[in-house]
Amino acid sequence: MVCAVETEKLTKHYGDLVAVDSLDLSIKEGEIFGLLGPNGAGKTTTLSMLATLLKPTFGTARVNGYDVRTQSDLVRQSIGIVFQDPSSDDVLTGRENLYLHALMFGVPKSDRDNRMKHVLQLVDLQDRADDIVKKYSGGMRRRLELARGLLHNPRVLFLDEPTLGLDPQTREHIWDYIENLVKEEKVTVIVTTHYMDEADQLCDRVAIIDHGKIVALDAPSVLKANVGGDIIRLRTRKPKLESLKEMDYVHSIDQSGSTLSLTVENASAHLQEILGHVGEVDSVEVRSATLNDVFLKFTGHEIREESGEGGVFERIAKARSGR
Amino acid sequence: MGELEGFYALWYREMKVFTREKSRIVSSLFTPLLWIVVFGGGLGSAVSLGGVNYQVFIFPGIITMTILFSSVFFGLYIVWDKKIDFFKEVLVAPLNRTTIFAGKMVGGSIDALLQGCAMLVFGLVLGVSYTFLAIVMAFLFMFVLASALVSLGLIIGSNMESVEGFQLVVSFLVFPLFFFSGALFPTKNLPPYLLAFTALDPVTYAVDGLRGAILGTSQLPIVLNFAILSAFAVAMVAVGTWSFRRLK
Numbered sequence: 001m002v003c004a005v006e007t008e009k010l011t012k013h014y015g016d017l018v019a020v021d022s023l024d025l026s027i028k029e030g031e032i033f034g035l036l037g038p039n040g041a042g043k044t045t046t047l048s049m050l051a052t053l054l055k056p057t058f059g060t061a062r063v064n065g066y067d068v069r070t071q072s073d074l075v076r077q078s079i080g081i082v083f084q085d086p087s088s089d090d091v092l093t094g095r096e097n098l099y100l101h102a103l104m105f106g107v108p109k110s111d112r113d114n115r116m117k118h119v120l121q122l123v124d125l126q127d128r129a130d131d132i133v134k135k136y137s138g139g140m141r142r143r144l145e146l147a148r149g150l151l152h153n154p155r156v157l158f159l160d161e162p163t164l165g166l167d168p169q170t171r172e173h174i175w176d177y178i179e180n181l182v183k184e185e186k187v188t189v190i191v192t193t194h195y196m197d198e199a200d201q202l203c204d205r206v207a208i209i210d211h212g213k214i215v216a217l218d219a220p221s222v223l224k225a226n227v228g229g230d231i232i233r234l235r236t237r238k239p240k241l242e243s244l245k246e247m248d249y250v251h252s253i254d255q256s257g258s259t260l261s262l263t264v265e266n267a268s269a270h271l272q273e274i275l276g277h278v279g280e281v282d283s284v285e286v287r288s289a290t291l292n293d294v295f296l297k298f299t300g301h302e303i304r305e306e307s308g309e310g311g312v313f314e315r316i317a318k319a320r321s322g323r
Numbered sequence: 324m325g326e327l328e329g330f331y332a333l334w335y336r337e338m339k340v341f342t343r344e345k346s347r348i349v350s351s352l353f354t355p356l357l358w359i360v361v362f363g364g365g366l367g368s369a370v371s372l373g374g375v376n377y378q379v380f381i382f383p384g385i386i387t388m389t390i391l392f393s394s395v396f397f398g399l400y401i402v403w404d405k406k407i408d409f410f411k412e413v414l415v416a417p418l419n420r421t422t423i424f425a426g427k428m429v430g431g432s433i434d435a436l437l438q439g440c441a442m443l444v445f446g447l448v449l450g451v452s453y454t455f456l457a458i459v460m461a462f463l464f465m466f467v468l469a470s471a472l473v474s475l476g477l478i479i480g481s482n483m484e485s486v487e488g489f490q491l492v493v494s495f496l497v498f499p500l501f502f503f504s505g506a507l508f509p510t511k512n513l514p515p516y517l518l519a520f521t522a523l524d525p526v527t528y529a530v531d532g533l534r535g536a537i538l539g540t541s542q543l544p545i546v547l548n549f550a551i552l553s554a555f556a557v558a559m560v561a562v563g564t565w566s567f568r569r570l571k
Contacts, residue, residue: 051415076417087412091340103332104416106325132343148412 002029004156004188005050009059012045012212019045021212022059027190029155032182034203035192036291042212043192044084047158050190051081064155077106080149080187084160086141090133094125094144097133098151105152119147122181139170146177150185159191163198171195175202196291200224208295215298220291227289227297228252230267232274234260235282243277250274258282263289329418333426334433341434352441355389359449372509373540379449383533384506386442386461387468390435391526394469395497397431398476402483414570424477424567428560431473432466439465451537460536464549468529471556474563481566504530510542525555
């Protein structure tokens with residue numbers, strides 16, 4: 001197996017705080033790999049170490065076979081990064097942004113025009129290339145930054161929260177572009193995100209990170225299967241738990257206030273029977289397991305609880321999509 | 324080759340920004356013009372110094388001020404660059420930090436130099452006449468001064484985390500550098516405490532040198548002025564390069 005990225009006990013301390021704790025990862029060539037976790041879990045720190053922007057406190061990592069500690073220039077030449085915050089220069093046009101990047105990353109003069117044209121096409125910006133970036137929408141800026149990250153033919157592309165702050169429709173578009181460029185450019189993509197749907201839909205494999213440690217790592221479908229079934233949420237005043245506990249297809253019961261959360265194998269088939277036993281019910285919600293349930297199962301808390309600034313908006317978005 | 328292209332890229336960016344943000348240039352020239360026209364004109368109607376009208380006397384000092392303000396602010400501006408991720412994009416490029424510093428420094432110095440040139444042209448309105456040698460010497464002084472002060476700004480900017488410190492830098496660095504430089508008064512016969520500060524202020528030697536180059540009157544020999552200013556510039560460039568190497 002050829003590894004695009006391999007880390008060995010990768011660790012970063014900030015004073016007493018352990019931001020990344022002895023991380024062992026191996027990311028295969030050509031996959032879209034996700035680092036999923038709440039804000040402050042150590043995702044960006046990990047990315048910064050892999051991109052040689054930060055020196056690890058202990059441990060090491062190899063990116064495209066180059067050591068991030070001793071061969072940082074070679075690492076930098078072989079990777080592309082799209083940062084969390086907008087990093088295109090909004091006084092310049094899209095094309096000028098690309099041109100500067102080509103100069104700084106040593107794209108040979110003979111290739112420059114072709115590569116610029118090609119990446120602009122990949123993200124559908126060829127018609128707006130000569131507009132000042134200030135006039136771009138948030139999604140267009142992101143696309144320009146994706147194009148720029150790819151310009152110098154990197155073998156690994158790092159995306160730090162690629163859809164942060166974008167509206168749902170734009171986010172799905174960005175995912176399409178990312179999937180497309182993986183196909184076209186044969187590049188390995190490493191994404192950090194605290195959006196579960198993003199990790200679920202976009203990534204081939206996901207590492208769930210909490211407090212600088214990997215708590216689970218696999219394909220999203222495998223991770224979700226791990227939860228042990230679908231989720232049934234009931235609102236009920238006087239639940240009769242005894243009979244539920246005897247059902248062998250009910251894997252877990254979690255009660256908080258009047259809300260009862262059950263993990264149930266093949267929920268739709270057993271719903272009738274459960275409702276029959278539980279007593280008087282005000283409302284029922286049945287859904288498939290999400291990566292949030294996986295996160296909850298492994299860490300005992302939800303991603304949202306710690307997700308800082310994004311939290312409020314996420315909760316609103318969730319409330320809307322839940323109805 | 325790669326480093327040279329990277330240097331060119333950084334400089335190219337500064338040129339584009341400079342030519343596109345025209346309001347910035349206009350406002351950076353407006354304050355110096357106020358000084359010359361209003362302050363210089365008003366006081367000049369009563370005072371003449373060193374054989375010339377006061378308005379003409381402070382002209383080299385106001386050129387220096389123009390360069391002082393725009394250079395230091397240019398350097399400080401990287402605090403913004405650091406806040407948005409644009410600067411990270413530059414830092415992650417496979418470029419030597421010395422190259423990045425040089426690109427920023429030369430880009431900013433040329434910005435400031437162009438503003439200094441605009442001021443030189445305005446001198447014609449005041450009735451200043453230039454010899455070819457005067458223009459060459461003025462250029463040299465302006466460029467060395469700008470490189471030193473852009474570097475100073477970059478040093479502060481690269482070590483500063485937020486824009487809140489801006490006002491402090493202006494009050495405790497930029498204004499003292501300006502006022503102690505003798506831009507507005509002759510440095511002859513100063514009381515000792517003032518003379519000490521004036522002598523310590525590196526900008527003094529730019530003002531005196533420019534006065535020598537443009538008006539033909541200077542306190543110190545022009546060559547000595549230039550030597551001191553150059554030494555200051557070399558020191559600033561060295562510290563600046565070092566600061567950039569440490570940048571995360």
